[in-house]
Amino acid sequence: MPSSLPNSIHARDVEYLLHAVTNARRHEERGPIIIDRGEGIHVFDDEGRSYIEAMAGLWSVAVGFGEKRLADAAYRQLQKLPYYHSFSHKSNEPAVLLAEALVRISPERLTKVFFTNSGSEANDTAVKLVWYYNNARGLHAKKTFIARQGGYHGITIAAGSLTGLPTNHRDFDLPIIPVKHVTTPHFYRYAQPGESEEAFSTRLAEELEATILEAGPDTIAAFIGEPLMGAGGVIPPPAGYWEKVQAVCRRYDILIVADEVINGFGRLGTMFACEYYGIDPDILVLSKQITSSYQPLAALLISDAIYQAIADNSAKIGTLGHGFTAGAHPVATAVGLENLAIIEENGLVENARAVGEVMQRELRRRFADHPLVGEVRGIGLIAAIELVADKATKARFDPVGKLGLAIFDAGHEHGVIIRAIGDQIAFCPPLIITEAEMIEMLDRFERAFHQATAALAPA
Template sequence: MPSEPIRNTTARWRALDVRHHLSPFADYKSLKQDEGGSRIITQAEGIYLTDSEGHRLLDGMAGLWCVNVGYGRAELAEAAYRQMLELPYYNTFFKTATPPAVELSEKLAEIAPEGLNRAFFGSSGSESNDSVVRLVRRYWNLRGQPEKSHIVSRTYAYHGSTMASASLGGMVGMQEGFGLPLPGFHHVMPPYWFDFAEAGETPADFGRRAAKAVEDKILEIGPDKVGAFIGEPIQGAGGVIIPPETYWPEIQRICSQYDVLLVADEVICGFGRTGRWFASEAFGIAPDLMTLAKGITSGYVPLSAVLVSDKVGEVLESGEGEFAHGYTYSGHPVACAVALANIALIERDGLVEKVRHETGPYLAECLQSLSDHPLVGQVRSFGLLGAIELVEDKASRKHFEPLGRVGTLCRDHCFQNGLVMRAVRDGMVLSPPLIIETAEIDALVETARRCLDLTAKDLGIAL
């Protein structure tokens, strides 16, 4: 049992949390009525979290898809400390720059796919996707085609929480009640074979059909009005939706044919998570704009960026007048210094190669061992992104009703058994830190199976 002082401290924090703290994506009425209150995380090291009552949890989500180099890296804390002593803050407005922002811009150009040689900084993926909308419209205005202001996205896409980025996204729950999406944002089916394929349709055929939905939408709106298509190479928060191999080559062709900018949102996929620096490399995507955040600093401090292709950058630089957009913290020197140190750690420790050749394949193998479980309709993974689909009937891929109830049951069992996994509808998703070892993957998957068993028992399903 925890000691009395710890119990009192936890109770106090929980009371203050309910009284004063409005958490994101929270049901405030339910949270206030929950006698247990919030879990208070107080420490972290490596791939493990510790809460205020001393419980240890394997963080299978790397925070929110972001703590790529793991917790407790002194190198990142020291980089922030040194920069704070030297120059804690200055803006990058009014023909001004700082060394960390300039040097990080160069480093990103070095590791990014060919042709992405300019960076526009923000503090979050939401901010940077908001900037994407501005950049797309600025580009077409300078090209003399201001009517090309519409942007096509996908159902279950997640591109952030600002009014513009939530409009880019395809999460209905983030739009209802907020007057979203804003005009000019359109959504088509995602490349999600498990839920959207027709009977007998192969993944390859489905991939082509999902891409054609983008083409059909461009033609419906009018190619002269569509400025961009945006997509995550792998849809993370939408449920780790891994597209068939036929999908992205068709998307690339379609965007080229109709003169539509292609935006790759690499906020989740970037900085080694797929076994490449960026998932665009793995899928052969040549983006005109690429959004980065999360793994850019491994979540240690807020930072994001939009990488801009030469094609777009040269037009921006040729236009008259200023690009009237930016943030107080664009290119924050401390955040950029931490990002440089973070990228250096990823390079030094060979984490990209480790994910590609060792831990990514091992995670895929271990997850496949769960396929025999009566609740599991499909497992899928790419690098250190994975998903386990929970179904009522394997043959028909039928989900339980109401959708999301069983996923929540399983998620709660995971928390109670020392594993952080996230439920998206009835899919259990994971993205552990890139430093995870094979023995720790064994422990993760063993705990996941135990929690699947507990969920089946709740549902009265025999094992």
């Protein structure tokens, strides 16, 4: 231990903690905001300042902060059975009940649940189970995944390879698994002049098919995508996109993995985004709002066809050689059960749809015509504003991210926490937010927006 420990918790943070998704040198200069407690849609720092959490933490705190029912559920389970594993025929009641509940509310073909601790682990597991499944079928060459540029699927080795964001690859030597990335389905950015959304979707489906045929259909295992892309900039797909993508995948025996780590549990105004977009997945990946992030938990739901092949192969080999020490954790799954009960009992999916309409309308009314705003987009309680240097040409700022960061910083001054993804400002408030709270959130953001753009926007 150092002989003179810094007195301030802020200084200790800078001295001892390496932060995720952070410029470490910038952090040394500015230090952290220490979040001390939370209540409803608000969090409070250690100096007593209040912030509306317009990102629900990291797209995840559905029921808000300080929900006593979740704390009580965790405490009860900690007293009864604080931990057990799911290896070698062992189980626990909360894991069984949550798996049953997830199958009940998920797309019809999904019949089995595998629990992990994070979305990254869940997507890693999806890769391994798809490989295992195809090997069990004797299709040993069917290994390559197709993902999208700008997609986000996590940061572990396999999940990070699936992710299509340069900063998650650069200097990590990723991608390392066989993966091909196709065009981001972002109509505003990548549609050709005069092209309709349907025509854009058709072109992307044709690109997908060409990619499959070039590689050889016998080598392509699965297509993975977020129904609505989150960390890549909150990008809803164009009209007809998922229908056309699914048709191509079914034509060539390619599995569809729907990554609903952000979308799931009501974010778009339906329990799952698969319902919103008419997606019939072979694998559904869930995390974040599954416990409102009060406990680390994620889940994969798989079709019966995949399960039967996996079960047969585990009998042939003698085991399914995959699992996590804390997978199907009794405390995490107990919290997940109670969280799901709160979402259902309090009508939070319906609230997301109703208050989401207010958010979408107000964002467009207030910002769509601003000269530095290229696009306002989103569905339900998830949205983004894309900032541009030139509205007519859609030219990006140089350097990218300077204005976004200025708005992010100004947000703290005005008591609202948003997320800057380069020069895209994301919103994803807790599902419990009321219409009055939404208006207050947008009022605070609007003040921050005008402060930052007045200082940095070109004349």
